[in-house]
Amino acid sequence: MMKIDIIGDIHGCFQEFIELTLRLGYRWEDGIPLHRENRILGFVGDLTDRGPNSLKVIEVVWELVIARNQAIYTPGNHCNKLYRYFLGNKVQVTHGLETTVAEYESLNKADRQSVRQKFIKLYEQAPLYAVIDDNKLIIAHAGIKQEFIGKHHHKVKEFVLYGDITGEKHPDRTPVRRDWAKHYQGPACIVYGHTPVKEPRMINNTYNIDTGAVFGGKLTALRYPEKELISVPSTMPYISEKFKSFT
Numbered sequence: 001m002m003k004i005d006i007i008g009d010i011h012g013c014f015q016e017f018i019e020l021t022l023r024l025g026y027r028w029e030d031g032i033p034l035h036r037e038n039r040i041l042g043f044v045g046d047l048t049d050r051g052p053n054s055l056k057v058i059e060v061v062w063e064l065v066i067a068r069n070q071a072i073y074t075p076g077n078h079c080n081k082l083y084r085y086f087l088g089n090k091v092q093v094t095h096g097l098e099t100t101v102a103e104y105e106s107l108n109k110a111d112r113q114s115v116r117q118k119f120i121k122l123y124e125q126a127p128l129y130a131v132i133d134d135n136k137l138i139i140a141h142a143g144i145k146q147e148f149i150g151k152h153h154h155k156v157k158e159f160v161l162y163g164d165i166t167g168e169k170h171p172d173r174t175p176v177r178r179d180w181a182k183h184y185q186g187p188a189c190i191v192y193g194h195t196p197v198k199e200p201r202m203i204n205n206t207y208n209i210d211t212g213a214v215f216g217g218k219l220t221a222l223r224y225p226e227k228e229l230i231s232v233p234s235t236m237p238y239i240s241e242k243f244k245s246f247t
């Protein structure tokens with residue numbers, strides 16, 4: 001039986017990550033959180049950007065996923081952009097990437113090479129979205145709609161990274177996103193992040209657990225199969241306009 005504690009968008013909030021894992025009963029040994037019972041961690045992506053300790057989050061998630069096989073990681077849109085930056089592609093160093101790049105540039109050459117290689121490996125081995133527990137549980141950064149489950153084409157990639165975007169922009173230039181979860185009718189439980197909400201949003205067997213840790217909200221985990229939500233408060237300044245409310 002798969003027992004997993006899935007954590008929302010961390011965005012470099014390493015202290016909150018430590019506190020949340022302690023609340024979940026993990027013990028930090030050799031610099032990583034491990035559970036004495038048969039539990040592993042899951043990550044909905046967006047490990048980095050805007051927060052104070054993005055590279056530390058990469059190091060720990062790499063160790064758990066790649067070195068120890070003790071976690072499942074699916075990438076977010078910020079992960080995708082950092083991956084392209086590390087490949088040497090031309091990307092705009094904005095929307096929080098500038099904080100991760102500043103951390104990276106402060107390292108010596110060997111440490112830069114190490115974290116870059118680790119993140120590239122972590123990203124390249126990651127599934128676009130994770131289908132676990134006999135198809136009963138799906139982890140996808142921005143969610144997924146029923147007809148895309150099992151598929152991996154371009155539209156699926158766009159959906160799981162950016163959500164159900166229309167291509168239009170709000171007056172504040174943020175992208176218009178459709179409320180796919182409201183219409184979801186599939187049997188699988190879908191756990192995702194991407195859109196910060198003040199409280200975890202549960203609807204139609206979907207769980208948005210991005211409670212905006214980096215915007216001063218909280219960092220949240222969903223325990224599976226218990227479907228219990230556990231949050232720790234953020235140490236970051238609260239920016240209320242970053243949180244979406246659904247009607």
Ligand SMILES: [Mn+2]
Pocket residue numbers: 009046076078193194195210
């Ligand atoms: Mn995010």
